[in-house]
Amino acid sequence: MERCRSVKLRLGLKKLQFKVKDVHFHGHILSAKGLKPDPDKVRAILDMPNPSDAKVVQRLIGFANYLAKFMPHLSAVCEPLRRLLDKDTPWHWLPKHEAAVQEMKSLASSMPVLRYYDVMKPVTIQSDSSQRGLGCCLMQEGQPVAFASRALTPTEQNYAQIEKECLSIIFSCQRFHHYLYGRDLVIAETDHKPLIAIFSKPLLNAPKRLQSMLLTLQNYSLKVIYKPGPEMYISDTLSRATTQCTGRGTVYQRQAICSLQQEQQDVQQINQADYLNVTDHRLAQIRQHTDKDDWLSQVGHT
Incomplete structure (x- = not known):
């Protein structure tokens, strides 16, 4: 209250919340422990039925993006x-789409509490690149x-893996620019x-394709260090559902184990979940010409 008086800030009685343990603000909860998502927002995602058309899919993704700061690797999941x-x-709905929705709901139900940023404490960024997405975390x-x-x-x-990993660091710095720009030292952890x-x-001396990326990072005082993938629990392993994980170890170690198990299941089910985005007429033509081909017809009968 003294601070408000010193800057001549007037408070409205109808909007004032005084001596409370947490405050609801724009879909978030500000508490003494950190920043949390509003339970009402989380419940809305958990209670959403499976989409029945493209517009509902768009609405679901947009709703989840509102809580993206709490959901690591949301882009890869979606x-x-x-x-x-x-x-x-x-329009088609396959097991891989059902799995994506369930994984999104799992992330929403196990969101971490984000700590408040402190300008006086060291900063670390973790970044990772998958086949189709980039993920990063400010710590x-x-x-x-x-x-x-x-x-x-x-x-x-189509980038080489080293280029994707470098791109993930660029994405981290650009997304968290206001936290990183001007700092004397920023630790960047990578598993590559x-x-x-x-x-x-x-x-x-850097490869030509990486030189432009490295130039972009000249704005930041980075110290890139290597950290094994199994130890980068946050940026590398939280993109999978974790509710079925049990056993000893930290929560991030259990999530890493579940990530590997899920990847193995994906490989086993890839033939079932794969889908050609073609019309029914085009699919009938593919089947017709496949049956006429000597080699493909033999493959189909093996």
Whole structure:
């Protein structure tokens, strides 16, 4: 109250909340422990039925994006759903879409409490690149301050893995620019060891395709260090559902184990979940010509 008097700030009685343990503000809860999502927003996602058309998919993704700062690798999770929004794509609902919705709900039900950013404490960013998305986390003292993720464009998906990993660091710095710009030192953790050698060399000695990326990072005082993937629990393993994980170890270690199990299941089910985004007429033509082909017809009968 003394601070308000000193800056001549007037408070409205109808809007004032005084001596409360937490405050609801724009879909978030500000508490002494940190920043949390509003339970009403989370419940709205958990109670949403499966989409019945593309407009409902768009609404679901938009709703989840509001809480993206709490949901690591949200873009990678939503990738199958976004493909339903592609132009001229016929509506279809497959097991991979059901799995994406359930994984999104699992992330929403297990959101972490984000700590408040402190300008006086060291900052660490963790970044990771998957086949179709980028994910990153801003951390202080081992606790997450904010998450961010985005999908890779078709062109970026064709990048070499080292280029994707470098791109994930760029994405981290640009997304958290207001937290990182001007700091004396920012620790960037990566699980891609070849990047360490690239960052330790002069810019002219770096591969041509990476030079422009490294130039972008000249705005930040980065120290890139290697951290094994199994230890990068937040940025590398939280993109999978974790509710079925049990056993010893930290919560992030259990999530890492579940991530590997889920990837193995995906490989086993890839033939069942794969789908060609073609019309029924085009699919009939493919089947017709496949039956006429000597080699493909033999494959179909084996």
